[in-house]
Amino acid sequence: MSSWIALANARMPSRELVVVASWSLSLGLGGLSGCARPGPRILQPCVSPDGRTITYCTAWGKSTDLLALDVSTARTRPVVTRLHGNAGEPAYLSDGRSLVFASDAGGDRGQISRIDLRTGNVTPVLQSRWSDTGPTVGPDNDTLAFVRSTRLRDRSMGGTTWSDADLWIGSLTKGNWRQLTRVKAEAASPAQFSPDGTTLYVGFHSITEADIYAVSVATGATKQITATRCYTTDPAVSPDGSVIVFLSDRANPKDYDSTPLWQMRTDGSGARMIPGPAKRWRGPRFFPDGQSVVCWVDEDGDGQLWRIHLSGSGHSRLR
Numbered sequence: 585m586s587s588w589i590a591l592a593n594a595r596m597p598s599r600e601l602v603v604v605a606s607w608s609l610s611l612g613l614g615g616l617s618g619c620a621r622p623g624p625r626i627l628q629p630c631v632s633p634d635g636r637t638i639t640y641c642t643a644w645g646k647s648t649d650l651l652a653l654d655v656s657t658a659r660t661r662p663v664v665t666r667l668h669g670n671a672g673e674p675a676y677l678s679d680g681r682s683l684v685f686a687s688d689a690g691g692d693r694g695q696i697s698r699i700d701l702r703t704g705n706v707t708p709v710l711q712s713r714w715s716d717t718g719p720t721v722g723p724d725n726d727t728l729a730f731v732r733s734t735r736l737r738d739r740s741m742g743g744t745t746w747s748d749a750d751l752w753i754g755s756l757t758k759g760n761w762r763q764l765t766r767v768k769a770e771a772a773s774p775a776q777f778s779p780d781g782t783t784l785y786v787g788f789h790s791i792t793e794a795d796i797y798a799v800s801v802a803t804g805a806t807k808q809i810t811a812t813r814c815y816t817t818d819p820a821v822s823p824d825g826s827v828i829v830f831l832s833d834r835a836n837p838k839d840y841d842s843t844p845l846w847q848m849r850t851d852g853s854g855a856r857m858i859p860g861p862a863k864r865w866r867g868p869r870f871f872p873d874g875q876s877v878v879c880w881v882d883e884d885g886d887g888q889l890w891r892i893h894l895s896g897s898g899h900s901r902l903r
Contacts, residue, residue, distance in 0.1 A: 729801075
């Protein structure tokens with residue numbers, strides 16, 4: 585299961601039911617099963633370093649395609665198709681020549697793989713017996729951070745899901761995987777590197793709430809930068825490192841279907857909502873201009889991709 589379903593499971597049953605019905609990913613990364621629906625589902629976009637391409641996932645029951653959208657022409661092309669099992673959360677390397685993504689390899693083991701965008705070759709980077717999700721690569725093109733959840737527990741509404749989530753880190757070329765944090769959160773969002781590669785920003789979740797934390801890549805020291813006592817998560821860091829765009833229901837914590845986009849400084853100050861055409865945003869990721877993000881939303885059942893401007897106006901649907 586993708587990190588997003590794990591995050592929803594960590595919130596409360598009412599949100600959990602909405603997400604499972606909408607995304608319909610089957611047994612795998614997060615241990616959910618069933619709810620299969622016909623047709624592809626658009627989700628989890630990332631932006632190429634030059635801003636010209638958006639790569640995103642389409643889920644087809646028990647397989648996933650990765651597609652590339654040309655921002656200027658709106659044309660799509662396959663990156664890799666019919667990946668067995670659940671796959672998602674693609675992230676570009678800074679040179680734009682390859683990307684990484686998480687999957688369950690069609691079984692009960694977590695896997696993170698790398699795609700060479702010039703050849704289409706897919707190479708496993710790591711496999712484990714746990715849930716490994718949300719991969720992201722630092723500006724050095726080698727440091728890989730990801731979320732590892734190590735406890736498979738029963739869900740309140742039936743079935744199982746992974747918990748005890750922490751950040752892990754290592755090298756794409758050498759491995760040397762090590763645990764970076766010791767939080768044992770109920771779930772965690774994909775992390776994002778600061779532009780200088782020294783800090784990771786991540787949303788850590790308890791059963792009832794979530795907040796954003798800054799984590800030292802060198803030491804694992806963890807600093808909470810939001811304290812909302814609600815659902816605040818999934819940070820995206822601007823290219824200049826000055827702004828974080830994130831999701832939060834702080835304006836209306838009792839509306840479990842509403843996760844608007846917000847922006848703040850990287851120290852947590854100056855938070856304000858970004859007006860937009862939808863209520864339930866997912867997975868913001870910055871364009872290189874630092875003034876807009878790509879997000880996905882699942883309000884029509886099949887998913888949409890949007891370019892959202894931090895100014896609050898001029899938004900456009902991409903897919």
